[in-house]
Amino acid sequence: GIQVEQSPPDLILQEGANSTLRCNFSDSVNNLQWFHQNPWGQLINLFYIPSGTKQNGRLSATTVATERYSLLYISSSQTTDSGVYFCAVNQGGKLIFGQGTELSVKP
Amino acid sequence: DVKVTQSSRYLVKRTGEKVFLECVQDMDHENMFWYRQDPGLGLRLIYFSYDVKMKEKGDIPEGYSVSREKKERFSLILESASTNQTSMYLCASSPGLTVETQYFGPGTRLLVL
Numbered sequence: 001g002i003q004v005e006q007s008p009p010d011l012i013l014q015e016g017a018n019s020t021l022r023c024n025f026s027d028s029v030n031n032l033q034w035f036h037q038n039p040w041g042q043l044i045n046l047f048y049i050p051s052g053t054k055q056n057g058r059l060s061a062t063t064v065a066t067e068r069y070s071l072l073y074i075s076s077s078q079t080t081d082s083g084v085y086f087c088a089v090n091q092g093g094k095l096i097f098g099q100g101t102e103l104s105v106k107p
Numbered sequence: 108d109v110k111v112t113q114s115s116r117y118l119v120k121r122t123g124e125k126v127f128l129e130c131v132q133d134m135d136h137e138n139m140f141w142y143r144q145d146p147g148l149g150l151r152l153i154y155f156s157y158d159v160k161m162k163e164k165g166d167i168p169e170g171y172s173v174s175r176e177k178k179e180r181f182s183l184i185l186e187s188a189s190t191n192q193t194s195m196y197l198c199a200s201s202p203g204l205t206v207e208t209q210y211f212g213p214g215t216r217l218l219v220l
Binding site: 033035040041042043044045048086088093094095097098099100 | 138140147151152155157165195209210211213214216
């Protein structure tokens with residue numbers, strides 16, 4: 001089956017810094033999603049982005065499907081951005097998740 | 108607004124107990140999913156259901172069963188809880204199987220002693 005890998009596994013930032021999270025996938029996909037899991041465990045949909053670029057406030061995402069990767073950009077990070085970021089691809093109705101990037105933003 | 112609720116945020120059970128985790132969605136979604144989340148392993152699919160009374164095994168169904176008697180409710184059952192089932196359990200729903208995103212509940216942290 002398809003493999004989804006995320007990097008880095010952990011990231012510590014000072015408030016106000018920018019960061020880039022990466023998601024690689026092993027096969028062609030026609031959809032990709034980014035989620036944020038807050039410290040209380042709730043998974044929140046950030047982007048549905050099979051290709052191209054989308055922006056939502058300080059967050060933006062780019063997927064280059066032909067090269068099998070997606071990037072999540074966080075600008076001017078805030079402490080509330082802390083948590084785990086997951087990418088996932090949909091294969092036959094099932095979401096295949098990466099292992100996540102754990103982000104900690106320090107004040 | 109999309110809403111998926113789970114019956115408990117935290118649960119402590121003893122080895123051998125039968126455990127029920129309940130999930131309810133109010134969006135009239137066809138599909139519902141149960142995942143478990145463990146450190147370093149991400150989320151892994153246990154079971155999913157694409158219609159009432161229908162169920163499909165996910166990647167790690169061993170030791171679990173499910174029930175979907177009504178469209179809005181999807182139950183995960185641990186027939187005889189074991190310590191290796193200590194985990195975070197997440198329920199999700201989606202309107203379709205292909206391109207629609209999934210919406211997640213708040214999760215249940217289960218500790219099996």
